[in-house]
Structure formats: structure tokens, C-alpha cells
Amino acid sequence: MSKGLPKRSENYSEWYNEIVKRADLAENSAVRGCMVIKPYGFAIWEKMQRALDDMFKATGHQNAYFPLFVPRSFLEKEEEHAEGFAKECAVVTHYRLKADGEGGLMVDPNAKLEEELIIRPTSETVIWNAYKNWIQSWRDLPILVNQWANVVRWEMRTRIFLRTAEFLWQEGHTAHATEKEAIAETEQMLDIYADFAENWMALPVIKGMKTPNERFAGAVETYCIEGLMQDGKALQCGTSHFLGQNFAKSFDVKFVNKENQLEYAWATSWGVSTRLMGALIMAHSDDNGLVLPPKLAPIQVVIVPIYKSPEDLAAISEKVEPIVKELKAAGISVKFDDSDNQRSGWKFAEYELRGVPIRLGLGMRDLENGTIEVARRDTLTKESMPIDGVAESVKILLDKIQASVYQRALEFRDTNTFPVDDWDEFCDRVEKGGFVLAHWDGTSETEEQIKEKTKATIRCIPLNAPVEDGKCILTGNASDKRVLFAKAY
């Protein structure tokens, strides 16, 4: 029904861009590669933040804030880290402008910084520089800190939410006394991300480990969650890194253990970003617009009156008022759209486009019959039910929708996940899209060759992969478990 929204089947990326625009989530800004997140889109992000933040706090983490600027010398300290991020850094070289004499401004050449400041692409280095002063004894550990911040990675090509030059995220940075504890932390945070993806975003994800090629620059091990989008491409939805003692060594962060010996601290870092907004859109939405899981919907229920005269509207409003009250009391966000500048049909389409999970329609016929129309966004079905007790039904229905949106995504992923043992089939499968589980001989060379030939990358080595004898899909060399291949965003 939507006017002019492209079909997913015809042009997936245009469909995506249009949804972002038309559902009023975000827009491209005047600044290249950067987005403006609009109030409706930001409201979804805030719900994500809230849920995640609660989970972080529940596991003992605290929020803090570190600077936007990273001195160049900090970034240089961890070699692999430096190399990994060098190509995508914005650099501040001056601290002052001056009039150019033509009514404009120019960089004041006399205000050159002694040392350039990098706009953080991530904060390991500033944070570990600070931790050096925070950590002396084993009693200072663990440090469990998270920050909500913006970061900048100068990307060649950007796509709103999925890859922007500036994005919002959270980055957790923890320090531990033992390797074991740091690994446990890394795994715990991965579990939290998976839990969040599945229970809040209604997006099933595969937990796994990155191959050395795909590993975070400076990490010993990178864990990730991978989701499958409706076009068959994979999207990395969160990462959790075990950093070993790499940053502790680079920044000389030592502590005295119980035996009075000096040891380097063990580190983790983990993050999810506004990219999750992209995942949310691409996982569930349809040709009518956005589909939001109720738990992340800024408006969970919209009530649309259908009326002819102001008297009708007054009568409907009177009936709606207690429903609104009851829903609000139950913690459900509800909007009664009694605006008179659009007609009901327009509103139906508009709220569908915006992904509001439940729409209640109430007209004069309903008032006579004591009924109300309940429409589900996810299935696009509607039914008439008694107006008495509707708040209770809505509460139950929201949970049902949350579950069924997840179920649909899960079925999609399962029917698009293929174990493959034959090279030709592998190429064919990858081309068509979806997750492909295949054997790999464990070498970077093979991984790169496969990428070159098929565009597929190893998304992860799934944590739950069963051990089985097999042969590498490309080389035929021995392999003991399947890894997850896909074309990725």
C-alpha cells in the first residue's frame, strides 16, 4: 500500500535507504559520511541503550567518559592497533582559525599543534593510558568500565547506520588480574550481546570467533555475533575482544599480585554501535515499511479514531481515554492520534511505515457494537474484538508479536543456512546468499583465496561448532569443524 516504497526483491539497498528516510529514522547530513539521527530513530537507539546499559550494570560495570582526542603518540604505542586504524583516522592539526581578510576563515598557521590529535576511532589507547594510574595492586582489579560515545572512522563509502564516518556506540574496557578472568569477561559480554540481539531486537545471531584476518587490531582473540539479513548478507552485530596483555605492555600497566610480584594486567574491550539500527531494519521490515519488535518500538500502540464530525471524535476520545490510561499504567507506550489534518487511511499507512507494532482503530460502528479493531504490524492482519478488556489483550499481543517476529527471523535464518561440502555448490550457494557452513583448512591463504573467488568471508568460527572430520572446501586439506561463510556488509 505504501506510496513509492521500492520492493525488497527489486532493489534491496534502495528499499533500505527509503525506509530510513520515510520512517523518519535518519537522514544524510551536510557533512560527508555523517548522519543526522532524527528523533524517532534516536528513540529506538535510546531504547537499545537503556536495555544494554541495564545489562552492563547488572554485571557490575560502571559508565565513565574519556576524551574524544587521542594524541598520536598514544595510538602509535600498540603496533598492530596503530597499523589497523591508521588508514581511517581524522586528524586535528591546528587549534585556531583566523579571518582570511575576505569575510571568511582560515586555519591559522601559527596555531599548529606540537603533536597531532587523532579523533578517536576507538579508545583503547587513551583508556589504557589512564588505567596506568588507576592500577597498582591486585586489589584495584578488576576495572569494569563502559563508555557511551561517538567515534570516527574515515570510511571511503558510507551507508546510513551500517557504515558512517561518525557513529555512536558503547565501548567497554576492562582490566583483570588473570587471563582466565579476562577471557571469562570477554565471553560474558558476548553472551550479553547475543541475549540482547535475540530478546530485544528479535534477531537470532551466531556466536563465534573471528579468524586472524578479521580480528580486531591489537586483540588476541575477537569474538562476534553475526546476524543474517533478509537479502542473504551477514552483518556483524557486536564484537568482544580478549586483548591479552598487549595494551598493558604498550602502556606499561603493571600491578602487584598477592605474591608481591609485578604482572601486566589483562584486558578486554567490547562494543556495539548504531549499526544495530541497520540490523534491526534489515532483519524484520517489509515492503510496507519498518517492522519493529515491540520491546524496541518507541510507540508500541497507536490508536486511530475514525470519525466524521467533531462530535463523533469527542465520543470516540471519551472511550479511548481509559484505554490509554490503562496501557500507560502497564508501562506500554501508546499514542492516540486525534490530529485532524490527516485522514484515518493516511494514518494507517503512516504508522505501518514507522513500524508501530499494534494499531487500534475505533469508529462509530465500533462504539455501537462495543468493539475495537486490532491490527498487527508484523502480520498485517486485523481483527475486531470487544472493547472491554482490550488493554489486557494488547499487553498479551505485544509479547506474542515480540516472539513471532523473532520466530520468523529464526526460521528465515535456518532455511538460509546451508552445510556445503562441494566447491561448485559452495560458489552457487554463496552467490545466492545466506549462511554457508563449510570446512576450512585454517590458513589465511585459503581464506583469502576463497574471498577473492567468491566474495565470501569467514564470518566466524561458531563457538558451538561440532567437531567432525572433513575436508577444506577449497584445498581438500583436513579440517575438524565447519566455519560460517557469507557475503557480508
Add this chain to the structure above:
RNA sequence: CGGGGCGUAGCACAGCCUGGUAGUGCGCACGGUUUGGGACCGUGAGGCCGCAAGUUCGAAUCUUGCCGCCCCGACCA
């Protein structure tokens, strides 16, 4: 950074080839008729035609340069 497309009203676009009063649709404002799936009629407001230089009596239109955006690739969360 390569390849392709495009900059004209808030948005989507036509006009450009062949130089001569800047247009259409949506949206917006006002009035009226409508109202159970994106209503209709009337009136009206809204423009430095991306920027700069050139050609010309005259440039949205021709020439050159610049800037920006989108799509497809290589790089990445």
C-alpha cells in the same frame, strides 16, 4: 581511489539537445465538500536553476574549472 548517475521551490522531477516571461506533481497556508486503507475542488505563498569564470545583446540551457550528493566496486563495525 576507479566506474556510472545526478545537482532547478521543503521533497520528487520536467525544461537544457535547438539560448529569449522558470514549470509540473507532492507537501505547505486559507476556504469548502469529504472521512472504516495514503480524499477532492478552489485560491495562494514559496526560486541567486550547486558555485565560479567565460561566450553572448541575452545563459537553467553553450564552454571550462571547482564543489557536493547518490549508486556499483576495492577497505571497514
